[in-house]
Amino acid sequence: MQSVDEIVEDFNAVGVNDRLTLLLEYSEALPELPARYKDHPDLLERVEECQSPIFLFVEVDDANLVHLFFTAPAESPTTRGFASILHSALDGHSVEEVLAVDDDFPSRIGLSAAVSPLRMRGMRGMLARIKRQVTEKSA
Structure with missing residues (x-):
């Protein structure tokens, strides 16, 4: 389990091409x-x-911990990568920690220079849906 900040640091520590590899x-x-x-x-x-x-x-x-489950086609590595990043950053964390994640987290990982704005919109959509479901299920 990684933190959001660790993931941001990992991505921003390498060049744009290496971010795609990551x-x-x-x-x-x-x-x-x-x-x-x-x-x-x-x-x-x-x-x-x-x-x-x-x-x-x-x-x-019952312990107020969040667990995430995704399905994405193997032929969509960008989308699968975004889902996996969110899984790594949020799965197993508390409701409070997940809801506190900056909505701009997708931009903070430095992939905006490497993938299309439409793809980045998809990752933001995943995060928004996760937060909405967490809010609904923890009420």
Whole structure:
């Protein structure tokens, strides 16, 4: 489990081309959906802001910790990478920590120079949906 600041630091410590390589590494590390969601894809929310079909689900456990689940096609490494970054930064953290994440986190990782604004909009959409689901499920 990484912090948002650690991820921002990792991405900004390397050049733009290496950021894309790092994004690809993240895309390969996106955890698989557990069976309880593979068997019930209707429980997942589609992120309409993304060009690629990506779906997510948020759980908030009894200890007020957030757990994230994503599905994204293997042929969409940018989208998978964004999902994996968010998973690494937010999964296992408290509701308060997740809701406190700066909405501009996607811009802070320094990928705006390497990917299209439309792709960045997709990552912001993922973060917004995560925060909304966390708010709803922790109320």
